[in-house]
Amino acid sequence: MKNNKTPGTDTPKTQDGAYRPGLEGVICNRSSISYIDGEKGTLEYRGINIADLTEHSNFEECVYLLLYSHLPSERELNQFKTFLAKSRHLSTPIREAITRFPVGMHPIIALQTATALFQGEDFYADDVSSSTHNMRRAISIISKIPTILAAFDRHRNGEEPIPPRSQYTHAENLLYMLTGSPPKPEQARVFDKSLILHLEHTMNASTFTTRVIGSTQASIYSAISGAIGALSGSLHGGANEKVIRMLYSIGHQDNVEPFVEEKLGSGSKIMGIGHRIYKIKDPRATILQNFIPKLLETTSGEEIKTLYKIAIKLEEIVNKNLGHKNLYPNVDFYSGIVYECLGIPSDLFTSIFAIARIVGWSAHWLEQVNANRIFRPTQQYIGDHNRQYISLDER
């Protein structure tokens, strides 16, 4: 298992100018969207602790907060909710294009592809000079992306898409479009809060991608599409899917101890454990975990209850063995179990992540285009010089 090497907060202690692979510790932008204190284990959106937000707020209000940087008044919130709900429908061309996507494609790539297609419906997409238009674009794409995911999931299963319902909240509507049934209140409540926990998380490869593409003044559709592509990578999104597979493969809580011993012995990673910034337990993991006991009551499956027992046992053993190395469960450790309880297929987990994180990407895109400088770093050349061109017959 690899130890974290980055400092405990996301503001670096030193920056000596040496080449840092992966730009680790290099400041790439200034931002007021979110902040992590890795020592204390806290995450703030626009300065407000996410523990308070998941306790008291809801998805729609948190999206408003991240995009506009203040909590909405009642009137602002109602207007915002209406716009978000009314924008859910896809146009016929986009819906038809989705029905032509290869069914074997990973759902996250369907999201990447369809997001780029929206450029075709926004005639002025290449003009990012209007803050009003930019905000409207962001809200529209946040609203539509669950409809894309549900439409593609139905398409690959040979089923007709279920049209969105504007009377539902964002979380309720997505569960409804995926399953075709009205969501149970407790499931919708937890899903809403789980989305809040995934909205934004400072600088990471996908958020950075949004800013790099956005810095060329490409459209928001190109920037978000690229970010989804980055999230699709197995080193970035997708960890929650792997956690679930790991828990299934362990099979029973009695197998946890030998599993951990084997992992430690071979020096390999335990999925969902450790985070480059948090030095104590990821606050999002703590919050998610607290949802699970009540959520389990909404499902009849015994298998998922076993998974949860395995996870609890795994955390206990890991704490005992690795706590001194600052290795604790991260958000992915419990989010997969939550999604399993909600009946979401595991190959949609990364896409669910994208449906939440698109809010953070949008906020970063707005911040980037508002004070833009194109990203053009440099490289160190390590090849030869002055090689001669030798003609084909002399090679």
Add this chain to the structure above:
Amino acid sequence: MKNNKTPGTDTPKTQDGAYRPGLEGVICNRSSISYIDGEKGTLEYRGINIADLTEHSNFEECVYLLLYSHLPSERELNQFKTFLAKSRHLSTPIREAITRFPVGMHPIIALQTATALFQGEDFYADDVSSSTHNMRRAISIISKIPTILAAFDRHRNGEEPIPPRSQYTHAENLLYMLTGSPPKPEQARVFDKSLILHLEHTMNASTFTTRVIGSTQASIYSAISGAIGALSGSLHGGANEKVIRMLYSIGHQDNVEPFVEEKLGSGSKIMGIGHRIYKIKDPRATILQNFIPKLLETTSGEEIKTLYKIAIKLEEIVNKNLGHKNLYPNVDFYSGIVYECLGIPSDLFTSIFAIARIVGWSAHWLEQVNANRIFRPTQQYIGDHNRQYISLDER
């Protein structure tokens, strides 16, 4: 007009660790693919000067050189050409998906979208551990991207796509698929060399995007799709299209002097002039310019001859006025005129750029996955802390 602020080569002189907007001067990777000496005005691919390559080599050979880092033997080259030519066809699902793309979409976004779709046809796209598979993916996508562009261009014009012909070279085949006529030899020759000049150019926003997305172990399709998105931005690709519009708007060579005076007076930029790295004339501009007189003989249009006269005059006036500021024509200054001579619609210029640059992106993707570290820079937080959550009725 803004002066260049970066050093004359792409290896920075100093790196003091301060926050650099746009990561200017920050080393983001090590590479042996290409090298620019901005003082001398030279560009090398794998150590070989592009002046030699455009003089003696051809597109297929240069692609081989960039991907494999050596010039091919006759046998290697023949095998490579065959694979590149045989891979041009699109599958029925991809062709059908393209016929569903909104016709008003910019062609470069059609490329971004369709490139991501290829993931659906590569069942192991998320496994980037095999160098052999990775190379095959790169060659296949380089081969297919002109077919996508031509298919979309025909689709938006309400026409059936023209299937690729494997007996043509890459350059000949693209001209053929766009126009439906066998290309004139001089036009194919210049187009081939013009593609060579655009294959690769060290670190820039789109190449950087390829590496950032690729660093998450996302598929090559996701990485290249994102790079195309970055290229679509008006601050990155698209300058050659703008040069042509500028030359048309000047209208006559007698209008050049007042045009430059007005631009200088208002402190605004002249399209196609100046480059952040080159301190003298961009070597690619010099080479392209030399092609034009002979190429003009292949076209009957008087308008395009006028455009060329305007360009020559503009370069002369700019040299006189701005030469002391190291502001000279860059590659985009003459490439648009070349494409106009070839009968390519101006809104395809950025896509033609992508069709060449995908080779450099592929080489960088291969280099990145071969010695990977995920890009996760940091940010400087400039917002508030410890803001209280105020409930809706108290706001």
